[in-house]
Amino acid sequence: MSRTVTLVLVDADGRPLGALPPYEVPEPWWQEVGSVVDGARRRYGVDVAVLRLLTGDRPAPPGGHVTYLGQVTEPPAVPLTPAPVDLTPHPLRAPYAEPGGPARSVAWATRELRRLGRPVTAVAQQRTWNLSAIWRLDGPAGTAWLKQVPAFFRHEAAVLRWLATAAPTTAPTLLAADGTGRMLLDHVPGEDRYGADEAERAAVAAEHHAVQLRAAGEAAALVAAGVPDRRGPALARWIRDRLAPHDPTVAADLLAGLDDRLDQVRDCGLPDTLVHGDLHPGNVRGDGLRRTVIDWGDAFVGHPAFDILRLTETLDPPVAGRLRDAWAARWRADVPGSAPERAVELLRPVAELRLAAVYAMFLAGIEPGEHPYHRGDVPAYLSRAAAAI
Known part of the structure; x- marks a missing residue:
């Protein structure tokens, strides 16, 4: 099972630009967006940050035709299709689902890793949905993960701090947390x-x-x-x-x-x-x-x-x-x-x-x-x- 994806794009100021042509991605799970980002870059030369789900043609995941809102820093060269999109703010919208949200979170993470002596040379968005947004950050000192969660999951950082002292190595190492749901986690090997x-x-x-x-x-x-x-x-x-x-x-x-x-x-x-x-x-x-x-x-x-x-x-x-x-x-x-x-x-x-x-x-x-x-x-x-x- 796979997904067909349509990306409706907005610019850096959140203004609508139109939609890319639909394309297939291998994973059916709607929250997995790594292949969505890769597909937009490979097919259309577009670097995009996926913000949130807009619609799906099925009542629930997985699979089907799924439309996401994505942000680009510059209008793409590929022709876009006009696509009406409701950009009305919502009080329960996650910060990482807003235009500029992913960039702010990645900037925080790269600053924290630089402070720890771990400069970042590559960033890849992996997941975004209502329970978390996840990015992979690579550099000469290894891999770290930026995880951002909604308010009802913010206690995860407190749990990881306790586990680091009480039961070392049983949970991911917390490198940094900002109290708003952003966490930097050291890479955990394996599968x-x-x-x-x-x-x-x-x-x-x-x-x-x-x-x-x-x-x-x-x-x-x-x-x-x-x-x-x-x-x-x-x-x-x-x-x-x-x-x-x-x-x-x-x-x-x-x-x-x-x-x-x-x-x-x-x-x-x-x-x-x-x-x-x-x-x-x-x-x-x-x-x-x-x-x-x-x-x-x-x-x-x-x-x-x-x-x-x-x-x-x-x-x-x-x-x-x-x-x-x-x-x-x-x-x-x-x-x-x-x-x-x-x-x-x-x-x-x-x-x-x-x-x-x-x-x-x-x-x-x-x-x-x-x-x-x-x-x-x-x-x-x-x-x-x-x-x-």
């Missing part, structure tokens, strides 16, 4: 481990357990540093608040009994700790020597069972069961008298409900033009939560 087998997932779970055990004694400090508090009653309130604008009827029974269910989870005796929030193998990079867990923007302080449920959710039941049994054995050994298996069973539907609330949070925090990325996720996870009871 994303989407195809990880049972043995590798078992290793990820064991390594992550050590991190969570270390964080269990610092939950309050992590919350004070800005990591979201999703402990017990705080989680119930947050879920209800996020889902209030939606129709949670299908999961009404689960929501009605949520406080009682979370009280039972507390009685299982496991400590609250740092939770990654999206611990699937694609958020693990490995090079054969070590594994690094990436993308901590979904992190929160809460129950450790949420991560093992995410790590095992797509596996065949026997495989998932063995991984969860090993997880439970570790917690029973470290917290005598606890009931980790009971906690997992109680939290299984809550994990789906929490993800429905996460997607509701995304929709509430992004402009409507970006909603196709997540529009179907809230009802889908509400249905999954109801089915998991």
